[in-house]
Amino acid sequence: MAMVYRGKYTAGPGITKIVVIKRVLSEYADDPAFVEMFLNEARISVGLNHGNIVQVFDFGQVDGEYFLAMEFVxxxxxxxxxxxxxxxxxxxxxxxxxxxxxxxxxxxxxxxxxxxxxxxxxxxxxxxxxxxxxxxxxxxxxxxxxxxxxxxxxLAGRPQTxxxxxxxxxxxxxxxxxxxxxxxxxxxxxxxxxxxxxxxxxxxxxxxxxxxxxxxxxxxxxxxxxxxxxxxxxxxxxxxxxxxxxxxxxxxxxxxxxxxxxxxxxxxxxxxxxxxxxxxxxxxxxxxxxxxxxxxxxxxxxxxxxxxxxxxxxxxxxxxxAAASSPPSPVMHEWPALPPELVPERPPRAPPPPVPVVNAQAAREFSRARLQTLLARDSFWWAVMVGGSCVILGTFALARAWSRPVPMTTQAVDPRLAYARGQEHSLRQESAAAAVWFRRCLESAPSNTDCRLALAKAYEAQGRMTDARDAYERFVELQPQGAEADAARAFLRAHPP
The missing domain is CATH 1.10.510.10 (Transferase(Phosphotransferase) domain 1)
Structure with a gap:
């Protein structure tokens, strides 16, 4: 339908630029619908200037053939x-x-x-x-x-498709x-x-x-x-x-x-x-x-x-x-499984040391003798009395502390944390919960434009157009320039009071 060439554009002496030239094939040049589509691309693309869009430098007609000169990517x-x-x-x-x-x-x-x-x-x-x-x-x-x-x-003067x-x-x-x-x-x-x-x-x-x-x-x-x-x-x-x-x-x-x-x-x-x-x-x-x-x-x-x-x-x-009946082993979460021929043989393990045989009767008699020796010492009973006194005094102090009234203080929420929580709810399409967090963000930072815009979008998602309009108006007052402000004005025009 169109032939594509790689060419060189000369803007001046020693100033050249590699471009792509798209030329309508002669068999399609007589098709009004195709020519109109080709010219439509030219009219639209020439007016677009953005780093993420292929730029069009020129278009026209030479010897009855239409061409389009655009950026070479x-x-x-x-x-x-x-x-x-x-x-x-x-x-x-x-x-x-x-x-x-x-x-x-x-x-x-x-x-x-x-x-x-x-x-x-x-x-x-x-x-x-x-x-x-x-x-x-x-x-x-x-x-x-x-x-x-x-x-x-x-387009001005052109009917829509x-x-x-x-x-x-x-x-x-x-x-x-x-x-x-x-x-x-x-x-x-x-x-x-x-x-x-x-x-x-x-x-x-x-x-x-x-x-x-x-x-x-x-x-x-x-x-x-x-x-x-x-x-x-x-x-x-x-x-x-x-x-x-x-x-x-x-x-x-x-x-x-x-x-x-x-x-x-x-x-x-x-x-x-x-x-x-x-x-x-x-x-x-x-x-x-x-x-x-x-x-x-x-x-x-x-x-x-x-x-x-x-x-x-x-x-x-x-x-x-993922469909396997048993979960993968922890090792497989770190390394892919190797073919058997590449797995080295493990050396034989040394036999475990023999377990010593303990006489149960002798062990019980030894433990009983140690306990009798410990109870016969005065230092043991002093330690018991001191430890018990400490436990009683500590319990009394904790009871007194708990009985005192604790003053209630209201701590402001970090606006960044509130905004992040609101975005999490927005991703899950929980607009009402998101609005709560965005309002808490604005309570701490009333001039935060990100929270203000996010609150407006949350209201809009809930269908609360009056609240959304108020939030958008406040956002435009705080940030009158930018694409977000333009989108907010478009909403305000589409939803008059």
């Missing part, structure tokens, strides 16, 4: 990264790396979702085709979203897309959840033909993640469940909300994950390709040891082992 699509990991013995991507990758994906999506026109009105941009093929990972570890060819947006036309890769489509209903940013959140599921489990949550995928996805009958990867913890399962909810209203309302939940998980489960971990994973996965380009990367020993640890965890968490 020196790396591999995420789908190829997953295949390479499986070829190297990983059934799934290690959870910290998978979560950090989807966090970057969510950042790019949130930037696209919140784009506005010249008048400040939201474009309502939805990618609609998020999949591992359209997520690029550079050899430097960067994650970038590409291919906005079938994205849907409200028709409702009722299914576009995108079927296993990654949200239920509302499969039903041919209008889709918003939450459809991309669902697709990001499918990508996260596939990274963590090695398989998609639904598979089969189009009819089977439609029925299972719309009914929420997804493959349990823990049946594929038993090592997943409850918090990560809760994130997957909410991202893949069949109803958009039960899903994360934005890619930023999903990103925040994943960031909280990463901060608590893998706080020491190096920032260059993805770069090292790419270098290890594609050593042959980099060596062929004369770009070998020295992999540090700690990273190789960590890879071995992850590989061992994958062996120990395999479904066959």
């Amino acid at each position: 020196d790396g591999q699509p995420l789908s190829r990264v997953m295949k390479r990991l499986k070829a190297k013995g990983f059934a799934w991507m290690p959870a910290p790396l998978a979560v950090s990758t989807v966090i970057e994906l969510c950042r790019g999506l949130h930037h696209a979702h919140t784009r506005t026109d010249e008048d400040g009105a939201s474009l309502g941009l939805v990618h609609r085709d998020i999949s591992p093929d359209n997520v690029l990972v550079s050899y430097e570890g960067e994650v970038k979203v590409s291919d906005f060819g079938i994205a849907k947006a409200r 028709e409702v009722g036309v299914i576009k995108g890769k079927y296993p990654y489509l949200a239920p509302e897309q499969l039903k041919q209903w209008p889709a918003d940013a939450r459809a991309d959140v669902y697709a990001a959840g499918v990508v996260l599921f596939e990274l963590l489990c090695g398989e998609r949550p639904v598979s089969g033909n189009e009819l089977e995928i439609f029925q299972r996805a719309t009914e929420g009958r997804l493959t349990p993640a823990r049946s594929l990867n038993p090592s997943l913890d409850d918090d990560l399962l809760a994130i997957l469940k909410r991202a893949l909810a069949p109803s958009p209203d039960e899903r994360y309302r934005s890619a930023e909300a999903l990103q925040q939940s994943l960031s909280d998980w990463l901060g608590s489960r893998a706080p020491r994950l190096p920032t260059h971990a993805r770069k090292l994973l790419m270098a290890w996965s594609f050593q042959e390709e980099l060596a062929a380009q004369h770009r070998p990367v020295a992999l540090p020993e700690p990273f190789l040891r960590q890879l071995q640890t992850w590989r061992d965890e994958k062996i120990l968490a395999s479904p066959a082992l």
Whole structure:
């Protein structure tokens, strides 16, 4: 449908940049629908400028042929990264790396979702085709979203894409897309959840033909993640469940909300994950390709040891082992089982020393004689009297102390602790309990914007729109700038008093 070239862009004397040029093939140049889709990608992508989105520099028409000049990402699509990991013995991507990758994906999506026109009105941009093929990972570890060819947006002077036309890769489509209903940013959140599921489990949550995928996805009958990867913890399962909810209203309302939940998980489960971990994973996965380009990367020993640890965890968490009737031995939690031929023979043990034979009658007579000697001593009885007096005086002192009234003091709760407790309840979708902790956070720190925003979201999740509106208004007063403030204003506009 389109030919892709690698080219060189010359901005001035001695100033060049490697780019990718996408050219519409001649047999498709006469198809108005395809040309419109191609130009739609150009119009949308040119207006997107974010580190997690492939940048488009130029587009146009030369000699009747349309072209698109975009950023060259020196790396591999995420789908190829997953295949390479499986070829190297990983059934799934290690959870910290998978979560950090989807966090970057969510950042790019949130930037696209919140784009506005010249008048400040939201474009309502939805990618609609998020999949591992359209997520690029550079050899430097960067994650970038590409291919906005079938994205849907409200562009000035351009009609929206028709409702009722299914576009995108079927296993990654949200239920509302499969039903041919209008889709918003939450459809991309669902697709990001499918990508996260596939990274963590090695398989998609639904598979089969189009009819089977439609029925299972719309009914929420997804493959349990823990049946594929038993090592997943409850918090990560809760994130997957909410991202893949069949109803958009039960899903994360934005890619930023999903990103925040994943960031909280990463901060608590893998706080020491190096920032260059993805770069090292790419270098290890594609050593042959980099060596062929004369770009070998020295992999540090700690990273190789960590890879071995992850590989061992994958062996120990395999479904066959998890379904075994008896639990694995403690040794298997540290090292994988070796083949019999590699297990060295143990030297024979020395025989235990003989147990001495003791005469029971003589032992009883010896003990009785020692007891009589002890009772005949005056020092023994003095020790008994002194010890008993101490016990009586101590008991009396404790009774007096307990009888005194203890003054009641109210101690303020640490705002950070209260916020963390509230986030834990939010991850479990316990909005009422989360709101209690966020209010306690604000009692100690009334100007804490994180607690104020989290309280507003908790009220919104409970359907308490009046309380949510008050919390959002207070948050905007405290923090008038930023993406969160823009989202709060959007809520206030959508829910007037």
